[in-house]
Amino acid sequence: MVAKQDSETKNSEAVRKARVRQLWQVSPERNNSETGPLNFYKWLQEHNPDLLPPGQGDPYQRLRAELMQSENPEAKPENK
Numbered sequence: 638m639v640a641k642q643d644s645e646t647k648n649s650e651a652v653r654k655a656r657v658r659q660l661w662q663v664s665p666e667r668n669n670s671e672t673g674p675l676n677f678y679k680w681l682q683e684h685n686p687d688l689l690p691p692g693q694g695d696p697y698q699r700l701r702a703e704l705m706q707s708e709n710p711e712a713k714p715e716n717k
Contacts, residue, residue, distance in 0.1 A: 650691075657681075657688050657700070658707045674701045 666673040666680070678697045681688050690699035 653688055653690075654703060657703060660685075660688070661704055661707065674704050677704070 661667055661677060664677050666677045678700050689696045690703060
């Protein structure tokens with residue numbers, strides 16, 4: 638039962654990340670490297686808060702790391 642829940646959690650997280658990447662790819666904010674991630678985060682907060690990264694810590698920093706990872710898949714995630 639636990640293995641099934643873990644699998645479902647991983648699957649739902651993969652779907653969430655894919656949707657965030659889709660929205661980021663078509664976002665006009667993507668072209669603004671200075672404020673783009675922050676404005677996109679604010680938009681997600683207002684329109685799709687369920688797409689914000691789950692977990693502890695700063696959700697903006699986690700989202701920003703996801704966006705940077707999607708822009709450069711070979712880059713290693715930041716360790717904080």
